[in-house]
Amino acid sequence: MSDTHAQSVAFVRETEIPQQPPPMLESGAVKWVRENLFSGWFNTIMTLIALYLVFKILVGAAPWFYNGVWDAGSIRECRDILAGKTGACFAVLVDRWDHLVFGFKYPQDAYWRPLIAFLLLLVAAAPALFGKYLPRKMLILTAIYPFVAFWLIWGGTLWLPVMVAASIIATAMVFRLVEGMAISTRQILAGAVGLVSGLGLAWLLFKGAGELVFIANNIGASGLSIVPYILFWAAGIFTYVCFIPMGIFVGYAIYQSAEDGGLVTIVTALFAIYFMLAYLLGPVSGTLNSIIPLELQAVPSRDMGGFMLCMILGTVCVSLSVPLGIVLALGRQSNMPLIKGVCVVFIEFVRGVPLITLLFVANVMLAYFMPPNSNFDLILRVIIMITMFSSAYIAEVIRGGLAALPKGQYEAADSLGLNYAQATRLIILPQALKISIPGIVNVAVGLFKDTTLVSVISMFDIVGMIRGPIQQSTDWISIYWEVYGFAALLFFVVCYSISQYSQWLERQLQTDHH
Amino acid sequence: MAEAAQMQVSDEVAITIQNMNKWYGTFHVLRDIDLTVQRGERIVICGPSGSGKSTLIRCIKALEEHQAGSIEVDGTLLSSDLKNIDKIRSEVGMCFQHFNLFPHLTILENCTLAPIWVRKTPKKEAEETAMHFLPKVKIPEQADKYPGQLSGGQQQRVAIARSLCMRPRIMLFDEPTSALDPEMIKEVLDTMIELAEEGMTMLCVTHEMGFARQVANRVIFMDAGQIVEQNEPEAFFNNPQSDRTKLFLSQILGH
Numbered sequence: 196m197s198d199t200h201a202q203s204v205a206f207v208r209e210t211e212i213p214q215q216p217p218p219m220l221e222s223g224a225v226k227w228v229r230e231n232l233f234s235g236w237f238n239t240i241m242t243l244i245a246l247y248l249v250f251k252i253l254v255g256a257a258p259w260f261y262n263g264v265w266d267a268g269s270i271r272e273c274r275d276i277l278a279g280k281t282g283a284c285f286a287v288l289v290d291r292w293d294h295l296v297f298g299f300k301y302p303q304d305a306y307w308r309p310l311i312a313f314l315l316l317l318v319a320a321a322p323a324l325f326g327k328y329l330p331r332k333m334l335i336l337t338a339i340y341p342f343v344a345f346w347l348i349w350g351g352t353l354w355l356p357v358m359v360a361a362s363i364i365a366t367a368m369v370f371r372l373v374e375g376m377a378i379s380t381r382q383i384l385a386g387a388v389g390l391v392s393g394l395g396l397a398w399l400l401f402k403g404a405g406e407l408v409f410i411a412n413n414i415g416a417s418g419l420s421i422v423p424y425i426l427f428w429a430a431g432i433f434t435y436v437c438f439i440p441m442g443i444f445v446g447y448a449i450y451q452s453a454e455d456g457g458l459v460t461i462v463t464a465l466f467a468i469y470f471m472l473a474y475l476l477g478p479v480s481g482t483l484n485s486i487i488p489l490e491l492q493a494v495p496s497r498d499m500g501g502f503m504l505c506m507i508l509g510t511v512c513v514s515l516s517v518p519l520g521i522v523l524a525l526g527r528q529s530n531m532p533l534i535k536g537v538c539v540v541f542i543e544f545v546r547g548v549p550l551i552t553l554l555f556v557a558n559v560m561l562a563y564f565m566p567p568n569s570n571f572d573l574i575l576r577v578i579i580m581i582t583m584f585s586s587a588y589i590a591e592v593i594r595g596g597l598a599a600l601p602k603g604q605y606e607a608a609d610s611l612g613l614n615y616a617q618a619t620r621l622i623i624l625p626q627a628l629k630i631s632i633p634g635i636v637n638v639a640v641g642l643f644k645d646t647t648l649v650s651v652i653s654m655f656d657i658v659g660m661i662r663g664p665i666q667q668s669t670d671w672i673s674i675y676w677e678v679y680g681f682a683a684l685l686f687f688v689v690c691y692s693i694s695q696y697s698q699w700l701e702r703q704l705q706t707d708h709h
Numbered sequence: 710m711a712e713a714a715q716m717q718v719s720d721e722v723a724i725t726i727q728n729m730n731k732w733y734g735t736f737h738v739l740r741d742i743d744l745t746v747q748r749g750e751r752i753v754i755c756g757p758s759g760s761g762k763s764t765l766i767r768c769i770k771a772l773e774e775h776q777a778g779s780i781e782v783d784g785t786l787l788s789s790d791l792k793n794i795d796k797i798r799s800e801v802g803m804c805f806q807h808f809n810l811f812p813h814l815t816i817l818e819n820c821t822l823a824p825i826w827v828r829k830t831p832k833k834e835a836e837e838t839a840m841h842f843l844p845k846v847k848i849p850e851q852a853d854k855y856p857g858q859l860s861g862g863q864q865q866r867v868a869i870a871r872s873l874c875m876r877p878r879i880m881l882f883d884e885p886t887s888a889l890d891p892e893m894i895k896e897v898l899d900t901m902i903e904l905a906e907e908g909m910t911m912l913c914v915t916h917e918m919g920f921a922r923q924v925a926n927r928v929i930f931m932d933a934g935q936i937v938e939q940n941e942p943e944a945f946f947n948n949p950q951s952d953r954t955k956l957f958l959s960q961i962l963g964h
Contacts, residue, residue, distance in 0.1 A: 606772055607809035611823035611875060612799035621822060625813050706812055706855035 259283050269670035287671050288681055291660075295681065298500015298655045299664050305350070305492055309503050312347040315340060316510065324696060327703065348499070348507065350491035354480035362476075393446025400438035407431035496574040500655035502685055507574070508656075509643040509689075512581040516642070517635065519582060520589025521628075525619065527594055538590070545587035550645055553580040558652035577649055585642040592634030596627035629704045636697040640690045647682075657682050718926060721748040723879055723910045724769060729778035731761075731768060738764050739775070740934045748878075751911045753921040753942075756931035757957060762914045765931070766881045769912070770803050783878060799827060802872030806884040808864040810856035816843070816867050817852040820874045828875065835874070842870040846900050862893025866900050873904075880904065882913040916961060922946065930954045 219225065232242045262282030266289070267273045273284035288295065297306055319340030322333035342356035373381065411427035484490060499507065526538035545553075557576040600623060608618035628635075650659030661678045665671050671678075724746040731739040739761045746752060754762045767773045769780060771787055771794045780787040782797045811819050820839035824830040830838070843849045846866035848859075856864055865885055872880060882901065886894040898920050905911055905924045915921070921928050921942055928945040930938045930953075938945070938954045946962075949955045 601807070601809075603805055603807050603809035604811065607805065607811070609772060610770055610798060610801075610803045611871070612795060612827040613823060614795070617826050621826065622811055626811075629813065704813070706857050 265289060270672065270674055283677050284674060285677055287665070287674050287677050291665055291671070291678075294501060294660050294664060295657055295678070296501045297503050298498065298660060300498035300500060300655075301494060301503070302492060302498075305494065308347040308350070308491065312344040313506065315343060315347075319344075324700075346491065348503075349494055349496070351493040352480055352484040353489035353491075354483040354487075355476060358476050358480045358483075389446035389448070393442040393444075395442075396445050397438045397442030400434050400441055404431045404434035404438065407434060496572050499574060501660055502657045502682075504574075504649070504654065504656040505643070505646045505686075506689075508578065508581060508646040508649065511578050512585060512642055512646075513639045515578070515582045516586035516589055516638075519586035520593055520635075521624065523586060523590035524593035524597060527590065528597060541583075542587045542590050545583050546591070550581070550584050551648055551651060553584055554648060554652050556580065573654070577652075577654070581642065581646070585638055588638045588641075589635055592638060593627060593631045595634065596629075596631035597623065599630050600626055629701075632697050632701055632704075636693060640693055643690060643693070644686055657685070718747050718749045722746070723748045723750070723783060724912075725779075725781040726769070727779045727781075729768065729775050729780060731764060731773065731775045731777075738934050739768070742778070742936060744929075744936065746879075746910065746912065748910050749908050750927060751905045751909075751925050752913070752927045752929060753925040754912065754914045754929045754931060755916060755918075755921070755957075756937075760931040761934040762931045763883050766803075766883055766912055766914055769797075770801055770881055771797055772803075799875060800877055801879045801881060802875060802877030803881040804865065804868050804872060804883065804885045806887050808856070808861070808868045808888075810864055810868055810871070812856050815853050815855055816848070816859070819856065819867060820871045823871070823875050838874050839870070842873045843867075845873075845903070846870045847896070860893060861889045862896045865889065865893075865897045869897075869900055869904070879910045879912070882911065882915065884914050884916070886915060886917055918946070918962060930957065932957070 216222070233239045258281045260283060262277060262280050263285045264273045264276050264282060265285050267276060267284065267286035268290065270284055270287070273282075273286055277284075293299075293303065293306065297309065301309075319337045322329045322331075323337045326334075339360070342360050346353050346356050373384065376384065407427050408431035411424050411431060414424050414427065523538050523542055526534050527542065529535045529538070554577060557580040558573070604622055604626065605618065608622040613621065647656055647658040649656050650662060653659070655663060661682060665678060666674065722745060724744070726742050726744040729739060729742040730737070742765060754765065756762050764773060768775045769782065769787075774789075775787075783800055785793050785796050785800075787793060787797055810816075811822070814822065817836060817839055820843065821832065821835040824835040824838060825832055828835075840849060840852070843852055846869055848863055848866055848870075851859060851863065851867075856867065859867065869880075869885075885901070886897050889897060894917070898917060901911070901913070901920065902924055911924075913920070913925075925942050927939055928942050929936055930945070930949075930951075932953050938949065938951050940950075945954075946958065949958055
């Protein structure tokens with residue numbers, strides 16, 4: 196080499212070496228198999244053992260599927276047909292299909308309604324999930340869907356969901372209106388809203404104080420219940436004492452807020468409108484229905500069941516807990532001690548309590564806190580509890596995403612003059628949520644599977660159906676593998692789709708490919 | 710160099726800082742800063758790390774709060790009043806050491822975001838403005854790419870264009886070339902020089918002494934939170950007065 200060295204030191208490349216394909220053994224399937232399955236003697240042995248195990252399992256399980264009985268009226272008939280052979284009794288799925296999917300009380304002639312609601316779900320979810328590829332206007336479908344689905348599944352008059360939708364649109368218009376007002380107009384408005392809501396709050400507290408005392412007397416002062424008795428009495432008296440100062444304080448705070456853009460004003464106005472409408476909704480929609488009847492057979496919440504119940508709870512709770520989680524995460528980052536404190540306490544409390552406890556509270560305990568004869572829908576109570584639970588987890592996931600953003604992003608947004616709302620919506624959240632996708636999906640998938648926990652508070656979701664009406668029946672007593680396997684399959688299909696979607700979404704949002 | 714010196718400086722005052730002090734906890738990071746910047750002036754601030762130069766310009770941009778003294782930008786007093794802060798922030802543009810582009814938005818969206826949302830400019834007009842400034846920083850053809858697909862130098866030039874789209878009257882630069890490869894430093898400096906030639910009021914924290922000689926009409930040397938020396942570039946580099954300045958200059962120019 197040394198004799199050529201002198202000549203090769205001074206060197207100028209004048210032509211470019213063309214790209215060439217890699218050698219055969221270094222590309223394609225051959226390379227993959229060699230690198231992943233047979234890269235050394237240890238891996239080769241492991242591969243062979245794994246192949247053997249897969250083979251054994253397949254051979255062992257195949258007859259169970261292959262001999263499966265699809266047409267039988269009971270587990271005894273199945274056994275007669277099988278005559279001692281190994282085989283599954285899939286007939287239970289055929290026989291009890293309706294129960295597994297809709298529960299055993301949902302009216303049979305209304306099965307088409309949840310089915311259509313499910314199909315519409317796919318249509319309504321598409322613009323939200325695949326926004327990039329569909330026209331933006333299709334989001335209207337997503338917005339309308341909750342009302343349509345509610346009407347289809349629960350039945351009753353169409354006017355009720357229409358009224359709710361109308362009130363939401365009205366609030367949005369009020370919001371726009373207030374936003375466009377001059378500061379001085381807004382101040383007058385804030386004063387009026389402050390006065391009304393101060394009075395309203397004082398009145399609510401006054402009623403609440405009476406309620407607390409009522410509960411205390413209900414519990415009674417005997418034995419161990421002396422503690423809650425005293426607590427409720429004390430709370431009642433405290434509320435009696437402070438309902439006027441609280442009303443004044445809140446009213447004044449709302450009035451003051453007008454100077455800072457009137458955010459609190461707007462929010463209060465919205466809530467006020469909601470409360471007013473909530474009282475009016477029932478009577479007004481009833482009247483409208485008597486003029487133009489648009490009605491489906493009403494199905495009470497108690498009659499919901501099967502996989503449909505899991506789907507209802509899963510979809511509603513996921514779509515509610517993500518926005519709530521965002522609000523909680525932002526609140527926890529807030530500079531304002533009160534907001535921060537409320538969020539921290541909520542998150543830490545809810546995370547520290549098992550979901551089952553919350554469900555029991557929803558089922559049993561809440562009834563104690565309600566005025567007598569009040570009818571607070573059970574599914575609604577469960578939805579509130581599950582949403583609270585998962586939103587606390589999602590809040591922590593999103594907080595992680597917020598913390599992962601470089602400080603420079605906040606500074607850049609500030610230095611361009613964006614205000615907090617704009618910076619959060621346009622700069623911070625899009626990036627933080629993108630980072631949080633795997634965590635949010637993790638919580639969502641867990642939440643969806645946790646919906647089966649409602650079976651412990653005697654709701655008949657798919658697991659409740661299997662444990663109760665199916666396994667306890669004389670026809671299908673002690674049938675396990677087929678029904679639980681089917682439930683597992685349903686959940687797997689949904690959860691796997693969610694996880695595939697999230698991976699696709701992550702790839703879509705990737706912008707840093709060099 | 711000569712033409713830079715001829716660039717006109719008006720008598721109008723752009724920034725007045727009086728007796729400004731700032732602490733991080735108990736650490737006294739800026740001490741008795743007095744500084745007046747005329748409109749059209751190009752000031753280079755240099756000094757060892759930790760001397761408070763970045764903090765100074767971040768205070769002007771209201772990214773940091775000062776605890777004593779006053780800062781006045783274009784006649785607006787920087788106080789805790791949000792309206793004043795917003796006014797100053799939208800009149801003063803800033804470029805950061807790490808560019809801080811928004812990675813989830815395209816180059817064009819990066820440039821149009823603030824005009825659309827803060828200035829309420831119609832989208833079309835904002836895009837026209839952006840397409841006016843992007844060629845000036847020599848990256849019009851990258852408008853639809855994402856920041857992650859650009860080199861560091863290109864990203865910093867986009868960051869400059871993004872600030873310019875808000876039509877600022879003053880530009881602040883916080884070590885704009887410190888995170889760049891040597892080959893890319895020049896392209897960013899060229900952009901800054903062009904900006905200076907157009908008469909923009911500029912405050913640059915930088916260690917690019919060549920840039921200071923060519924463009925600045927005043928160089929400020931800071932150490933330990935104080936302004937130690939300020940002078941015209943010729944005099945500052947050729948005849949530094951304080952020992953601390955001499956030591957600093959010998960260290961950064963010495964090799």
